[in-house]
Amino acid sequence: MAVPISQMWTVATYVLKQKVKGRKQYPLVLMLEPLFRCNLACAGCGKIQYPSHVLKAQLTPEECFRAVEECGAPTVAHDFSVCLEGGYEKAVEGIREALNRGFRVTTNTTLFDGADPKSVRSFFDEMMELGVEGMMLSPGYSYEKAPDQSHFLGRARTRRLFRSILSNRKADWRFNMSPLFLEFLMGKRDYACTPWGMPTFNIFGWQKPCYLLQDGYADTFAELLATTEWERYGTESGNPKCANCMVHSGYEASAVNDTFGSLRGLWQTARATLFSSYTDPSALDLLEEPVRPVHAFNPLVQINDHAAEETHV
Ligand code: SF4
Numbered sequence: 001m002a003v004p005i006s007q008m009w010t011v012a013t014y015v016l017k018q019k020v021k022g023r024k025q026y027p028l029v030l031m032l033e034p035l036f037r038c039n040l041a042c043a044g045c046g047k048i049q050y051p052s053h054v055l056k057a058q059l060t061p062e063e064c065f066r067a068v069e070e071c072g073a074p075t076v077a078h079d080f081s082v083c084l085e086g087g088y089e090k091a092v093e094g095i096r097e098a099l100n101r102g103f104r105v106t107t108n109t110t111l112f113d114g115a116d117p118k119s120v121r122s123f124f125d126e127m128m129e130l131g132v133e134g135m136m137l138s139p140g141y142s143y144e145k146a147p148d149q150s151h152f153l154g155r156a157r158t159r160r161l162f163r164s165i166l167s168n169r170k171a172d173w174r175f176n177m178s179p180l181f182l183e184f185l186m187g188k189r190d191y192a193c194t195p196w197g198m199p200t201f202n203i204f205g206w207q208k209p210c211y212l213l214q215d216g217y218a219d220t221f222a223e224l225l226a227t228t229e230w231e232r233y234g235t236e237s238g239n240p241k242c243a244n245c246m247v248h249s250g251y252e253a254s255a256v257n258d259t260f261g262s263l264r265g266l267w268q269t270a271r272a273t274l275f276s277s278y279t280d281p282s283a284l285d286l287l288e289e290p291v292r293p294v295h296a297f298n299p300l301v302q303i304n305d306h307a308a309e310e311t312h313v
Pocket residue numbers: 193194195209210211212213233234235241242245246247249250251
């Protein structure tokens with residue numbers, strides 16, 4: 001478990017400053033989408049279904065820099081997704097090349113229903129052997145626009161999947177994530193959504209209320225904060241669009257806020273960082289269960305003993 005010290009320090013000092021200022025709503029990560037265009041067509045992606053005139057549009061560098069300044073979040077993330085035969089091998093080649101050239105590389109993995117936990121654990125091994133700095137994880141969110149609506153995880157299945165993957169952790173796995181968010185995914189703690197924690201800026205403006213839903217846009221970050229009806233969102237709100245969501249853009253900021261919200265939160269984060277094996281014999285049994293997605297056909301790529309293969313369950 002290793003978030004680089006410099007990153008930890010930047011986030012910690014930023015959050016503490018917000019707390020001293022008494023700010024209740026502050027962003028942690030800006031989800032910057034300079035364009036929706038993509039040479040891939042991921043079945044679980046809700047962003048590439050726009051008409052071609054939208055796909056051709058893109059933000060200018062100046063617009064991107066202005067959004068970064070306006071928002072003030074200490075971290076900026078760019079969206080990227082994959083669904084292409086041979087895509088995994090290409091990605092591994094790219095990682096190797098980036099590492100050879102001295103770049104810091106972090107992987108970002110979205111898991112859908114039908115993911116094989118053993119395969120995901122093999123993937124972690126492979127990434128660590130390659131030398132990536134850290135890994136990020138999230139369950140997929142059911143975008144209304146995504147062409148494949150059948151592989152999104154419900155909350156109970158999400159917890160079961162992540163418990164099987166993240167229990168009995170290997171000591172050399174490094175995750176560039178809040179350890180409390182990983183516990184949330186494993187079903188060990190509960191959080192309310194913090195949609196303003198990872199705001200999205202794209203060619204339409206500041207997206208309401210979050211990276212996943214599109215209930216309008218604001219021209220400025222301040223307008224986004226002031227005009228979004230935040231109480232209508234989050235699983236606890238009863239909004240059916242949020243019912244099964246456990247994604248990082250809504251809940252990792254909640255976990256970070258928990259870390260810096262009290263001494264108890266700090267202690268729990270330190271404990272989760274230092275004692276991260278999560279020994280759980282019954283979770284080992286889950287790894288031996290046959291993979292049973294809710295839907296019969298599962299075209300997801302699974303990694304097995306360092307070889308990529310397609311599974312048909
Ligand atoms: S629960 Fe939060 S992050 Fe998820 S869709 Fe709703 S508002 Fe967005």
